[in-house]
Amino acid sequence: MSAPLLIADNLAKFYGARTGCRDVSFTLDAGEVLAIVGESGSGKTTLLNLLSGRLAPDEGTTSYQMRDGETRDLASLSEAERRYLARTDWGFVHQDAAQGLRMNVSAGGNIGERLMGIGDRHYGNIRAVAEDWLKRVEIDPSRIDDRPTAYSGGMRQRLQIARNLVTAPRLVFMDEPTGGLDVSVQARLLDLIRGLVADLGLAVVLVTHDLAVARLLSHRVLVMKNGEVIESGLTDRVLDDPQAPYTQLLVSSVLAA
Amino acid sequence: MTVILDVSGLEKAFELHLHGGARLPVVTSVGFSVSAGECVVLGGPSGAGKSSVLKMIYGNYLANAGTILVRHDDEMVDVVAASPRLVLDIRRRTMGYVSQFLRVIPRVPALEIVAEPARAAGFSSEAARERAAGLLTQLNLPERLWALPPSTFSGGEQQRVNIARGFAGTHRLMILDEPTASLDAQNRAAVVGLIEARKAEGTAFLGIFHDEDVRHRVADRIVDITRFAPQTEKAA
Amino acid sequence: MSAHRQTNSEPAYNFAYLDEQTKRMIRRAILKAIAIPGYQVPFASREMPMPYGWGTGGVQVTAAILGSEDTLKVIDQGADDTTNAVSIRAFFAKTAGVAVTTATEDATIIQTRHRIPEAALQGHQVLVYQVPIPEPLRFLEPRETETRTMHALAEYGLMHVKLYEDIARHGHIATTYDYPVHVAGRYVMDPSPIPKFDNPKMNDCAALQLFGAGREKRIYAIPPHTQVVSLDFEDHPFEATKFEHPCALCGATMSYLDEVVTDDKGGRMFVCSDTDFCEGRRAAGHHGHLYGGETLSKEAAE
Numbered sequence: 001m002s003a004p005l006l007i008a009d010n011l012a013k014f015y016g017a018r019t020g021c022r023d024v025s026f027t028l029d030a031g032e033v034l035a036i037v038g039e040s041g042s043g044k045t046t047l048l049n050l051l052s053g054r055l056a057p058d059e060g061t062t063s064y065q066m067r068d069g070e071t072r073d074l075a076s077l078s079e080a081e082r083r084y085l086a087r088t089d090w091g092f093v094h095q096d097a098a099q100g101l102r103m104n105v106s107a108g109g110n111i112g113e114r115l116m117g118i119g120d121r122h123y124g125n126i127r128a129v130a131e132d133w134l135k136r137v138e139i140d141p142s143r144i145d146d147r148p149t150a151y152s153g154g155m156r157q158r159l160q161i162a163r164n165l166v167t168a169p170r171l172v173f174m175d176e177p178t179g180g181l182d183v184s185v186q187a188r189l190l191d192l193i194r195g196l197v198a199d200l201g202l203a204v205v206l207v208t209h210d211l212a213v214a215r216l217l218s219h220r221v222l223v224m225k226n227g228e229v230i231e232s233g234l235t236d237r238v239l240d241d242p243q244a245p246y247t248q249l250l251v252s253s254v255l256a257a
Numbered sequence: 258m259t260v261i262l263d264v265s266g267l268e269k270a271f272e273l274h275l276h277g278g279a280r281l282p283v284v285t286s287v288g289f290s291v292s293a294g295e296c297v298v299l300g301g302p303s304g305a306g307k308s309s310v311l312k313m314i315y316g317n318y319l320a321n322a323g324t325i326l327v328r329h330d331d332e333m334v335d336v337v338a339a340s341p342r343l344v345l346d347i348r349r350r351t352m353g354y355v356s357q358f359l360r361v362i363p364r365v366p367a368l369e370i371v372a373e374p375a376r377a378a379g380f381s382s383e384a385a386r387e388r389a390a391g392l393l394t395q396l397n398l399p400e401r402l403w404a405l406p407p408s409t410f411s412g413g414e415q416q417r418v419n420i421a422r423g424f425a426g427t428h429r430l431m432i433l434d435e436p437t438a439s440l441d442a443q444n445r446a447a448v449v450g451l452i453e454a455r456k457a458e459g460t461a462f463l464g465i466f467h468d469e470d471v472r473h474r475v476a477d478r479i480v481d482i483t484r485f486a487p488q489t490e491k492a493a
Numbered sequence: 494m495s496a497h498r499q500t501n502s503e504p505a506y507n508f509a510y511l512d513e514q515t516k517r518m519i520r521r522a523i524l525k526a527i528a529i530p531g532y533q534v535p536f537a538s539r540e541m542p543m544p545y546g547w548g549t550g551g552v553q554v555t556a557a558i559l560g561s562e563d564t565l566k567v568i569d570q571g572a573d574d575t576t577n578a579v580s581i582r583a584f585f586a587k588t589a590g591v592a593v594t595t596a597t598e599d600a601t602i603i604q605t606r607h608r609i610p611e612a613a614l615q616g617h618q619v620l621v622y623q624v625p626i627p628e629p630l631r632f633l634e635p636r637e638t639e640t641r642t643m644h645a646l647a648e649y650g651l652m653h654v655k656l657y658e659d660i661a662r663h664g665h666i667a668t669t670y671d672y673p674v675h676v677a678g679r680y681v682m683d684p685s686p687i688p689k690f691d692n693p694k695m696n697d698c699a700a701l702q703l704f705g706a707g708r709e710k711r712i713y714a715i716p717p718h719t720q721v722v723s724l725d726f727e728d729h730p731f732e733a734t735k736f737e738h739p740c741a742l743c744g745a746t747m748s749y750l751d752e753v754v755t756d757d758k759g760g761r762m763f764v765c766s767d768t769d770f771c772e773g774r775r776a777a778g779h780h781g782h783l784y785g786g787e788t789l790s791k792e793a794a795e
Binding site: 123 | 633
């Protein structure tokens, strides 16, 4: 058995007297998709930021198995190492594409940035890779020189995904990746993410309040309430046979289409 | 004969927190086993908990007590105690499930939906597609539909895609939850054919079949689930 | 320093306008800048008796390094005789009483706006650049906290994104001035809006090069004989601007040319932007096709 990719050990974050999240422990293996569900203010995003090193925990540790095989506490990484990790072996897909894209840079430049960041200095290669990634996320490669401002919401999300995946990360954090999109656009995006995750063997930590998204994409799910994980397990088990009162409420509150 | 599935002391009750914590007992002390090449059918009236037992075995429902031992890589593994990761591995390589309904994956063509478990079982993309095509042919799904996503198919057509998908893997244990419910006689016969062929190869089956005819043709044994009815229910 | 004060500057001013404390502060920033080539050192930029954009950064650097023995040359876009150059030269003539010149080889300090002289600079000379925006990363990353971190960690992928965008839009790197450079293999630096034609002159230059940004309160430096590399792509290498014509006045083929409109009928000519260089060549007997004797100079054409 190989070591887990990501280990959360007793994570806690407090905002003054208020609890951001507490007592969160789990491991994530390569290729595993973990959904974090719960309503707004339940601590999902705080946890995501603790896991991705964007926020330092008040208690506990997040560890990650680096590409060289060594598992390191994120807090022990230098800022340079952490940033390098974040733009090579990790991805981060934001709900708001403007946070994850450079809106005044062309699609090709957005995709190429990570490559240039790790030293690729061949324009032709960078462009070819960008074109290939546009195709993979179902964007017409002839749009390569357009800026994201000229893209629809769904296209921006797909571009954001391409921009992240170009360095073949092993772990991608997603914060409500389909939030705010039309239902039909959502379905297409989810299908794309599902395919890419399976093809590339990505591990994903997915924050969503949409249980259908969790069901479609994730293997396992953590249910959060008031900053704590109140239930976890196999996604279909948690959604079909919820145990905790809050999970039962959450599941029963979903409108059946 | 090799035991593939061994259930003992299995118990399930739903606790309805949203309804004042009402406890709804389903089954208790469930015990039976299924061997390689055998087809065991769960019997009993609807509401007796047959589906719940299947779902517990598949890991979809949480058992309150008992063990569900499944032969996985020549080791008996307890599904009740297994980590989610192990349950997923068991589902991928050992235990297949065919439900009453196809859970539609948007935009994916029927042939790919069927081929996916074959790929997961180690077939090459090409071989997986061939295997899928063979199954869809056996189940009389017109070839013109193969390249289309099944969301627009009729109930019977969707169900045949669902069955084909269930049989596309090489699982040694198959759980069938009324797979023939929406099929006509010809297609029911085709499903019986599939089951018989896989039994001959040593696959163990555990299923629910409401159709008398199908049940008689595939069942080696019938386990009456009312035997495991909880005491409280009798008292009620 | 006190020796410098008893010169023929106007007694109302301290030597070179700035007080000695301020000059010391600026010198410390300059020393730090020289020690860390290409790194932008913050300094407490003073209000100067001229508006921002007129060279307040360069003037403060010049004031801090100027000695009474120095000979000052000031150029603006290569010319010694434009408003900016003339007033800064007059400013130091008045406040420091130093000798001024237009001849590049006679100057010990050359303050420049947007050009490097054509004549090769010497070890005893200092070139002081006026800088409007010192941060090369700002184009794509407006957050100063982020650009500083990027410098600290040498994360310069973004600079290439800028060049990528150029090629994607224009088919080639269309940046012709303000062309970013990599200094001593460490910091990426904005060379101020000099034409990229001048970029190669910064590399291995014998003179000390100092950069002052007054509004932005930054000083940076390239010590003598430092490696300065213009950023590029393997398949789109850096190329200095080449001109199709020689200078119309002096016939030079290796200098940076300005386009000068000569009439309202579309007539134009190309002449050296470095006026001192052009005049020197003409004096040495080199002539271009529009050279009509001593009276026709670039100014006359304008």
